[in-house]
Amino acid sequence: MSAFSALLSRDLRLALRQSADSLTVIAFFAIATVLFPFGVGPEAEVLSRIAAGVVWVAALLAALLSLDRVFVVDFEDGTLDQLILNGQSTVLVVLAKVLAHWLTTGVPLIIMSPVLAVTLQLPSEGYGVLVLALLLGTPTVSLIGALGAALVLGARRGGVLLSLLVLPLYIPVLIFGTAAIEATITGMPSQPMLSILAGLALIAAALCPFATAAALRQAAE
Amino acid sequence: MVFAGLGFELAAGGAMVLRGPNGSGKTTLLRLMAGLARPVAGRLLWSNAPVEDPEALARRLRFIGHQDAIKTAFTVRENLAFWAAFWGTGEPALIDRAMDTFGLAALADFPARLLSAGQRHRLALARLIASPVPLWLLDEPANALDDRSTGALTNTIAEHRARGGMVVLASHGADLVTGGTTLALDNFTPTAAQQWVEL
Amino acid sequence: MHKFANPTQFMRIANAIYPWIAGLCLILFAAAIPIALVFSPPDYQQGETVRIMYIHVSSAWLMMMIYGIIAANSAMFLIWRHPMANLAARASAPMGATFCALALVTGMLWGQPMWGTFWVWDARLTSTLILFFLYIGYIALSDAFEDSERGDKAAAILALVGSINVPIIHYSVEWWNTLHQPSIMKASSEGIDSSVHPSLLLPLFLMMGAFTMFYFALLVLRLRSELLAAKIRNARLSQIAGHAAAQPAE
Numbered sequence: 080m081s082a083f084s085a086l087l088s089r090d091l092r093l094a095l096r097q098s099a100d101s102l103t104v105i106a107f108f109a110i111a112t113v114l115f116p117f118g119v120g121p122e123a124e125v126l127s128r129i130a131a132g133v134v135w136v137a138a139l140l141a142a143l144l145s146l147d148r149v150f151v152v153d154f155e156d157g158t159l160d161q162l163i164l165n166g167q168s169t170v171l172v173v174l175a176k177v178l179a180h181w182l183t184t185g186v187p188l189i190i191m192s193p194v195l196a197v198t199l200q201l202p203s204e205g206y207g208v209l210v211l212a213l214l215l216g217t218p219t220v221s222l223i224g225a226l227g228a229a230l231v232l233g234a235r236r237g238g239v240l241l242s243l244l245v246l247p248l249y250i251p252v253l254i255f256g257t258a259a260i261e262a263t264i265t266g267m268p269s270q271p272m273l274s275i276l277a278g279l280a281l282i283a284a285a286l287c288p289f290a291t292a293a294a295l296r297q298a299a300e
Numbered sequence: 301m302v303f304a305g306l307g308f309e310l311a312a313g314g315a316m317v318l319r320g321p322n323g324s325g326k327t328t329l330l331r332l333m334a335g336l337a338r339p340v341a342g343r344l345l346w347s348n349a350p351v352e353d354p355e356a357l358a359r360r361l362r363f364i365g366h367q368d369a370i371k372t373a374f375t376v377r378e379n380l381a382f383w384a385a386f387w388g389t390g391e392p393a394l395i396d397r398a399m400d401t402f403g404l405a406a407l408a409d410f411p412a413r414l415l416s417a418g419q420r421h422r423l424a425l426a427r428l429i430a431s432p433v434p435l436w437l438l439d440e441p442a443n444a445l446d447d448r449s450t451g452a453l454t455n456t457i458a459e460h461r462a463r464g465g466m467v468v469l470a471s472h473g474a475d476l477v478t479g480g481t482t483l484a485l486d487n488f489t490p491t492a493a494q495q496w497v498e499l
Numbered sequence: 500m501h502k503f504a505n506p507t508q509f510m511r512i513a514n515a516i517y518p519w520i521a522g523l524c525l526i527l528f529a530a531a532i533p534i535a536l537v538f539s540p541p542d543y544q545q546g547e548t549v550r551i552m553y554i555h556v557s558s559a560w561l562m563m564m565i566y567g568i569i570a571a572n573s574a575m576f577l578i579w580r581h582p583m584a585n586l587a588a589r590a591s592a593p594m595g596a597t598f599c600a601l602a603l604v605t606g607m608l609w610g611q612p613m614w615g616t617f618w619v620w621d622a623r624l625t626s627t628l629i630l631f632f633l634y635i636g637y638i639a640l641s642d643a644f645e646d647s648e649r650g651d652k653a654a655a656i657l658a659l660v661g662s663i664n665v666p667i668i669h670y671s672v673e674w675w676n677t678l679h680q681p682s683i684m685k686a687s688s689e690g691i692d693s694s695v696h697p698s699l700l701l702p703l704f705l706m707m708g709a710f711t712m713f714y715f716a717l718l719v720l721r722l723r724s725e726l727l728a729a730k731i732r733n734a735r736l737s738q739i740a741g742h743a744a745a746q747p748a749e
Contacts, residue, residue, distance in 0.1 A: 226656075226660060230640060230653045230656060230657055231640065231643065231653075233644060233646075233649065234640070234643035234644055234653075235643050235644075235645075236643065237643075240636075240639055240640060240643055243632070243635065243636045243639055244636040244639075244640060244657060246632075247629050247632045247633055247636065247668070248660075248661075248664050248668075250629060250668055250671060250672070251664075251667050251668055251671035254671045254672070254674070254675045255671065258675070258678060279667070282663075282667075286660070286663060287660075290656055290659070290660050293577075293656055294652075294653060294656050297649065297652045297653065297656075298649070298653075300649075
């Protein structure tokens with residue numbers, strides 16, 4: 080457990096010292112969202128119709144932008160070798176890294192999302208469920224994303240490749256994340272979609288760390 | 301497959317120097333011993349028992365390679381303290397001793413990004429003292445070191461062995477150990493051919 | 500299984516069965532093409548367009564079967580390190596992607612007269628499109644490394660994760676589709692299955708059989724050329740090693 084908390088606190092302190100990295104991701108989230116009114120026009124009905132989907136898509140893209148940094152710095156400076164030789168398990172390294180990524184990227188995105196939803200005229204019933212859906216969905220995004228980041232370590236064009244690998248796997252999260260918000264807005268229960276989001280997170284939590292650990296050990300080999 | 305028919309053993313307090321030309325597989329062998337790479341065939345034994353749990357082996361060894369594994373945003377002390385906490389070894393006093401030994405005490409609170417290549421390598425080596433384990437695997441440890449630091453490293457290795465520690469190091473330069481065995485890897489013809497391609 | 504793991508054994512078996520696979524493939528195509536494209540009756544609803552379905556369904560069948568084969572081979576490669584399993588997975592991927600593209604294109608061609616447009620977000624077309632992206636990702640990842648062994652293993656892990664995800668994605672898309680598309684499209688999409696008249700089944704099965712044999716024949720050819728390429732590579736490497744050994748030691 081000490082290795083887990085040591086690594087988690089190291090990553091959080093690093094993120095704090097290099098806070099520009101996290102801020103860039105949030106800024107990207109904002110600018111990507113703000114582009115849509117220019118693309119589809121400023122009419123409130125159109126915007127409020129697409130608000131949930133736009134916020135989700137922009138959040139996924141912003142998370143993607145931060146993902147290729149999850150392991151690559153440690154990989155390049157040799158830290159990854161030493162992390163693997165922790166004497167317990169590589170899965171532990173993965174879990175600490177994923178949690179750190181979620182805390183430094185997922186949580187800021189969640190905090191930022193209602194503000195951006197306001198600019199897109201999201202109906203007022205939707206805000207609570209937007210935050211809830213992102214809370215349940217972003218851990219999956221971090222878990223799957225970490226796996227993609229581990230797979231592309233040392234690859235040519237790693238960043239582009241990462242999006243190609245990971246974005247198709249995000250489709251279920253996107254479908255149920257937006258559906259939960261739309262259900263609430265149209266007066267339907269959102270609980271089934273939220274349960275499915277939680278289920279997806281559990282499946283990802285059960286499988287991704289092991290696959291990611293295998294990919295990391297293999298990248299170090 | 302780089303090695304065939306390679307066998308060696310190392311007793312407590314022992315040292316082994318791997319010698320061989322570039323590409324002879326010194327680094328590969330060290331990484332195999334560390335458990336970072338897996339052998340196609342062959343076994344590692346510890347106290348005459350096969351290593352069944354590579355994690356248990358990892359707890360008893362320290363691998364210092366070409367990359368220094370240093371976070372440049374952290375200070376020298378923070379770097380050492382992180383690894384000591386991560387590996388769950390060592391105590392605060394050892395961190396100070398490690399910095400003293402490798403001449404980093406004056407730099408303790410400087411961010412590592414200000415360090416030179418040699419100083420960074422010394423910081424990597426300082427982990428050997430700050431987070432003590434029985435088996436050291438060192439890949440060209442004297443690279444980028446000046447004479448004084450090389451002397452410090454030689455002494456550190458000698459003290460470690462005097463306490464019953466073991467050292468395996470790859471080197472083609474200065475003699476860092478007295479006594480000990482030498483394994484010349486150029487006797488083992490490197491064959492890049494994978495064993496299954498024999499059509 | 501272990502017989503196949505050895506390349507020499509594999510080559511012997513492959514050379515022995517290849518003429519049979521290729522012959523069966525030719526016979527099936529010789530029967531399927533005229534029956535499917537000329538002699539079978541047009542569908543009472545879809546008319547002559549139904550003939551696209553013979554190609555479409557066969558391609559769709561193969562794209563799924565090949566993904567399964569890739570996943571199974573990837574598992575064998577990761578667990579038992581069978582090099583032949585790895586070669587089979589990598590050699591299959593471009594074929595799977597091609598059949599996937601073929602299924603997409605024929606699906607669109609079929610959809611044009613049925614729906615009046617080349618593309619609708621039909622659950623089946625959408626799932627096929629996503630599977631196509633998964634194939635492209637797999638191929639891109641396996642080719643992205645200087646060290647080909649690293650590409651092999653990374654791609655194998657991706658294929659396994661993908662095989663767990665494919666059903667999740669498939670059902671998500673299906674659910675999403677029923678949520679957003681009212682009944683008209685669903686009815687026409689379901690028409691594909693429900694209106695299959697017995698007279699259409701024979702050409703369909705012949706065509707699927709022909710496609711499957713075509714895949715296996717190509718797979719054997721590709722594996723054979725891969726093994727020969729590996730042989731050449733190793734001959735080169737041992738030349739380099741010979742040069743290195745001739746140099747004086749440091």
